Amino acid sequence: MKKINSLIIGQGIAGTMVAFLLQQKGLSVMVIDAGKKNTASRIAAGMFSTISGKRKIFDENLFEKQKFALESYRQLEKLLAKNFLYEENIHHLFHSGFEKTETLERMHDENFSGQTELNTSPIEYIKQEHGAIEIKNSGWIDCELMLNSYRNYLSASHCFSLADFKYDELEIKKEVFCYENFEAINIIFCEGYQQLKNPFFENENIIPCKGDMLTLKYANHGNIKILKRNGCFLIPTNDETVKAGSTYLWNNDNEQLLPSGRTEIKNKVNDILSDDFEIINHQTAIRPTTKNREVIAKRHSEHKNMFMLNGLGTKGIIQAPYYAKYISELLSVLK
Numbered sequence: 001m002k003k004i005n006s007l008i009i010g011q012g013i014a015g016t017m018v019a020f021l022l023q024q025k026g027l028s029v030m031v032i033d034a035g036k037k038n039t040a041s042r043i044a045a046g047m048f049s050t051i052s053g054k055r056k057i058f059d060e061n062l063f064e065k066q067k068f069a070l071e072s073y074r075q076l077e078k079l080l081a082k083n084f085l086y087e088e089n090i091h092h093l094f095h096s097g098f099e100k101t102e103t104l105e106r107m108h109d110e111n112f113s114g115q116t117e118l119n120t121s122p123i124e125y126i127k128q129e130h131g132a133i134e135i136k137n138s139g140w141i142d143c144e145l146m147l148n149s150y151r152n153y154l155s156a157s158h159c160f161s162l163a164d165f166k167y168d169e170l171e172i173k174k175e176v177f178c179y180e181n182f183e184a185i186n187i188i189f190c191e192g193y194q195q196l197k198n199p200f201f202e203n204e205n206i207i208p209c210k211g212d213m214l215t216l217k218y219a220n221h222g223n224i225k226i227l228k229r230n231g232c233f234l235i236p237t238n239d240e241t242v243k244a245g246s247t248y249l250w251n252n253d254n255e256q257l258l259p260s261g262r263t264e265i266k267n268k269v270n271d272i273l274s275d276d277f278e279i280i281n282h283q284t285a286i287r288p289t290t291k292n293r294e295v296i297a298k299r300h301s302e303h304k305n306m307f308m309l310n311g312l313g314t315k316g317i318i319q320a321p322y323y324a325k326y327i328s329e330l331l332s333v334l335k
C-alpha cells in the first residue's frame with residue numbers, strides 16, 4: 001500500500017485547484033480522473049469578470065475571490081512554465097439603445113463605474129451600432145491547456161491515474177481510505193455534475209445545466225477582443241480561432257450534441273460579426289450548478305476526512321481556488 005495524504009476524485013477545475021493547493025502545502029496527492037473529453041472544465045470559455053448577469057451587477061465578494069483566484073493561477077502557470085491566463089477587458093456591446101441608456105445611468109454608481117470604461121472607438125468588422133463599454137478586471141483562462149499541463153505534471157510524478165473511480169471499491173477503515181494500492185488519510189470528491197452518482201454524498205441537490213460552445217474561423221480574427229452582446233460572448237484564442245458561447249439549459253444532463261444549441265449561438269454571433277464566419281467545432285458539456293448558486297464545499301457528516309467540492313456553477317474560474325483553499329484548510333491539520 002502506498003500511503004498518501006489525499007485521494008482526489010475528478011480533475012476538472014475543482015480537483016485541479018484542490019490538488020495544487022494541497023501540493024503547495026507539501027501534502028501528497030493522488031488524482032483519479034476518467035478522462036472524459038467534454039467536461040464543463042474542458043470546454044469552458046474560461047472567462048472571468050466581477051461584473052455579471054443581465055443587470056451587470058458588481059459583486060464585491062466575487063472581486064475578493066477573483067483576486068485570490070488570479071494569484072493562484074499565476075502560481076500554477078509558474079509551476080508548469082505555461083501561459084494560460086489572459087487579463088483583458090471585455091468589450092460589452094450594447095444590444096439596444098435602451099440597454100445603453102440604462103447602463104450609462106449606472107455610471108453614477110462608483111462600484112460600477114470603477115470597473116468599467118466608456119468605449120467610443122469602434123472595432124473593425126464588429127457590429128456595434130449602439131456603442132460599447134469595456135469591463136475591466138476581466139479576462140479568460142485557456143482551461144484545456146491548464147488542465148492538460150497540470151495532468152502531465154501530476155503524471156510525471158506518478159500522482160495521476162486515468163480511470164473511472166469505483167465507489168464500491170473504496171474501503172473505509174478507521175483512519176484511512178483504501179483504494180486499489182493507495183491508503184489515504186483524506187478523500188475529496190470533485191466530480192462535477194457526475195456527483196449525482198456518488199453514494200457517499202446523496203441529496204446534495206446538484207442541478208445539471210447543459211451548455212454548448214462553438215469554435216469559429218473568422219478571417220478578421222486578429223481584430224477582435226473579448227466581446228459580449230445579448231448573452232453571447234466571443235473570445236479570440238491563440239490558434240487563430242474564436243470561441244463562441246454559450247447556451248444555458250437548466251435541469252438538463254443530456255450530453256448529446258443537438259443542432260438547436262449550434263443554431264442559438266450562431267444567430268447571436270451573427271449580431272456581432274459583420275463578415276462571414278465558419279463553424280469548425282461544436283461541443284457540449286454539463287455545468288454543476290445549485291439552487292441558490294451556492295458552492296458546496298463540505299465535510300461528510302459521518303466520515304470526518306471525506307470532503308466534496310462541487311456546484312461551481314457558471315463561475316468555476318473565480319470560485320474554484322477560493323473553495324479549494326477552504327477545503328485545504330480543513331485538511332491541513334491532518335498531515
Ligand SMILES: Cc1cc2nc3c(=O)[nH]c(=O)nc-3n(C[C@H](O)[C@H](O)[C@H](O)COP(=O)(O)OP(=O)(O)OC[C@H]3O[C@@H](n4cnc5c(N)ncnc54)[C@H](O)[C@@H]3O)c2cc1C
Nearest residue numbers: 010012013014034041044045046047165192211315316317
Ligand atoms: C459551455 C460552458 C461554458 C462555460 N464557461 C465558463 C466561463 O467562461 N467561466 C467560468 O468561470 N465558468 C464557465 N463554465 C462553468 C465551469 O466550466 C464549471 O463551473 C467548472 O468547470 C466545474 O468544474 P468541476 O471540476 O466542478 O467539474 P467538471 O468540469 O465536470 O470536472 C469533473 C471531473 O471529474 C471527473 N469524474 C467525475 N466522476 C468521476 C469518477 N467516478 N471517476 C473519475 N473521474 C470522475 C470528470 O471526468 C471530470 O473530469 C462553463 C461551462 C460550460 C459547460
